[in-house]
Amino acid sequence: MTTDTARNIRVLIAKPGLDGHDRGAKVVARALRDAGMEVIYTGIRQTPQMIAEAALQEDVDVIGLSILSGAHLELFPRVVEELRARGVDDVLLFCGGIIPQDDIPRVEAIGFKGVFGPGTNTNDIIEFVRNNAPQRV
Amino acid sequence: MDAPELIAGVRAGDRRALARSITHVEADTATGRQLLAGLYAHTGRATTIGVTGSAGVGKSTFVAALAREQRRRGRTVGIVAVDPSSPFSNGAILGDRIRMQDLTGDGGVFMRSMASRGNLGGLSEMATGVVDLMDAAGFDVVILETVGAGQDEVEVATATGTTVLVTTPAGGDDIQSMKAGLMEIAQVLVVNKADIAGADTAVMQLRALLAIASERTWEPPILKTTAREDKGLDEVSAAIDRHQAHLKASAHADEERRALAQSQIVALARGLVQRRALAFARAEGILGQLVEEVAERRRDPRAAADALVDAVQRNWSRAD
Ligand SMILES: Nc1nc2c(ncn2[C@@H]2O[C@H](COP(=O)(O)OP(=O)(O)O)[C@@H](O)[C@H]2O)c(=O)[nH]1
Ligand SMILES: [Mg+2]
Numbered sequence: 001m002t003t004d005t006a007r008n009i010r011v012l013i014a015k016p017g018l019d020g021h022d023r024g025a026k027v028v029a030r031a032l033r034d035a036g037m038e039v040i041y042t043g044i045r046q047t048p049q050m051i052a053e054a055a056l057q058e059d060v061d062v063i064g065l066s067i068l069s070g071a072h073l074e075l076f077p078r079v080v081e082e083l084r085a086r087g088v089d090d091v092l093l094f095c096g097g098i099i100p101q102d103d104i105p106r107v108e109a110i111g112f113k114g115v116f117g118p119g120t121n122t123n124d125i126i127e128f129v130r131n132n133a134p135q136r137v
Numbered sequence: 138m139d140a141p142e143l144i145a146g147v148r149a150g151d152r153r154a155l156a157r158s159i160t161h162v163e164a165d166t167a168t169g170r171q172l173l174a175g176l177y178a179h180t181g182r183a184t185t186i187g188v189t190g191s192a193g194v195g196k197s198t199f200v201a202a203l204a205r206e207q208r209r210r211g212r213t214v215g216i217v218a219v220d221p222s223s224p225f226s227n228g229a230i231l232g233d234r235i236r237m238q239d240l241t242g243d244g245g246v247f248m249r250s251m252a253s254r255g256n257l258g259g260l261s262e263m264a265t266g267v268v269d270l271m272d273a274a275g276f277d278v279v280i281l282e283t284v285g286a287g288q289d290e291v292e293v294a295t296a297t298g299t300t301v302l303v304t305t306p307a308g309g310d311d312i313q314s315m316k317a318g319l320m321e322i323a324q325v326l327v328v329n330k331a332d333i334a335g336a337d338t339a340v341m342q343l344r345a346l347l348a349i350a351s352e353r354t355w356e357p358p359i360l361k362t363t364a365r366e367d368k369g370l371d372e373v374s375a376a377i378d379r380h381q382a383h384l385k386a387s388a389h390a391d392e393e394r395r396a397l398a399q400s401q402i403v404a405l406a407r408g409l410v411q412r413r414a415l416a417f418a419r420a421e422g423i424l425g426q427l428v429e430e431v432a433e434r435r436r437d438p439r440a441a442a443d444a445l446v447d448a449v450q451r452n453w454s455r456a457d
Binding site: 008029030032033034035036037038039040041042043049050053054056058059086087088136137 | 152153156157159160161164166168222223225226227228229230231232234235238241242247248249250252254
């Protein structure tokens with residue numbers, strides 16, 4: 001007889017870079033929690049190494065990065081690199097914060113499947129995560 | 138990766154294999170059960186430490202400081218931090234890593250956050266297995282952080298060898314309301330946030346409570362820490378080491394190991410019985426029907442519980 005152990009989606013929410021405003025990240029974290037997900041919140045000033053190492057140890061399905069500093073084109077590729085170096089190759093990536101329209105194709109090309117600007121309805125993020133999170137175990 | 142690959146990976150210190158194995162055990166998959174069966178023979182080497190206490194007393198800060206102290210002593214450290222799931226959504230925000238930032242870059246430390254996932258014995262069932270995985274992975278010390286919430290404190294004591302109870306000078310009411318049972322599960326008592334006023338009063342209150350607790354072979358030390366400033370952790374580590382030595386040397390060591398094994402089995406079996414019984418009663422509509430009868434006062438709840446258990450028992454004996 002099997003037991004009912006529907007696996008919760010696990011999401012890492014982190015803020016790379018030096019800006020210290022994490023209100024948006026916390027709003028997203030709470031929305032995902034209220035949608036039944038388990039959110040590992042690591043807070044501000046995360047280096048790409050810290051993000052990748054946390055993702056590995058926590059075996060998350062999804063990583064959401066929030067960035068306001070404008071350093072996304074510099075930091076996002078390094079996060080992806082660090083993930084790859086650790087063999088973490090099956091996570092869903094999305095980002096939020098201030099990403100100029102012109103940069104979106106490049107951010108997507110790096111591997112971020114979802115890009116959510118300021119004022120995004122959190123329901124859209126929940127839907128995105130539900131529909132795209134890998135089912136692994 | 139299948140179970141044999143994961144087992145080999147965990148034993149070889151592959152962090153990704155360990156992370157994925159924890160996911161399996163946490164979700165109680167068939168692979169997860171194979172992992173526990175395959176790795177259990179390799180457990181028992183690690184010093185396992187439970188850290189419990191009310192929310193906000195500084196457990197995560199304390200665990201980070203304790204881990205740093207253990208690293209100074211040349212030991213590798215696995216950490217499991219359990220936070221409650223929301224009873225409304227089943228989701229959780231797990232924020233314990235925030236206090237453990239500086240450990241993230243240390244290859245001698247592995248930290249995993251877990252949500253308690255409901256109250257059907259979720260904590261002890263899954264957490265015990267995760268502690269076992271880290272033990273089998275070869276960490277010298279495995280620390281399990283849990284929010285003390287009634288039953289869970291007793292359960293954390295069954296998952297680890299030494300239990301540390303953390304309180305604060307502001308926790309006077311907390312201490313007053315602690316039942317003797319709570320004191321009995323802890324082998325090391327810590328007053329954290331010793332930098333704020335009232336730490337000595339808290340120590341005295343704890344000492345008074347200990348004095349009325351039942352007879353024992355181990356006298357729990359009461360220690361002060363300021364975890365945020367890394368203070369007092371050398372004494373805590375020494376006390377834990379002393380307790381571990383006591384466990385091994387104690388004339389009752391065998392007896393205690395058996396008592397621990399029994400409480401682990403019973404805690405797991407209780408959860409399994411409960412889940413399977415309720416799943417059956419729900420699927421067969423038995424629970425729904427009894428709910429109707431009790432709600433309409435046609436049957437009392439005690440009799441309904443009897444009827445439910447009888448139905449489960451009949452079904453289970455038929456399945457044999
Ligand atoms: N004053 C003081 N505050 C502390 C100390 N240790 C932790 N804290 C603070 O207590 C709060 C809760 O800490 P946390 O480790 O998250 O507690 P937990 O909920 O028990 O895990 C944080 O704001 C910490 O900075 C300490 O030794 N002294
Ligand atoms: Mg904590």
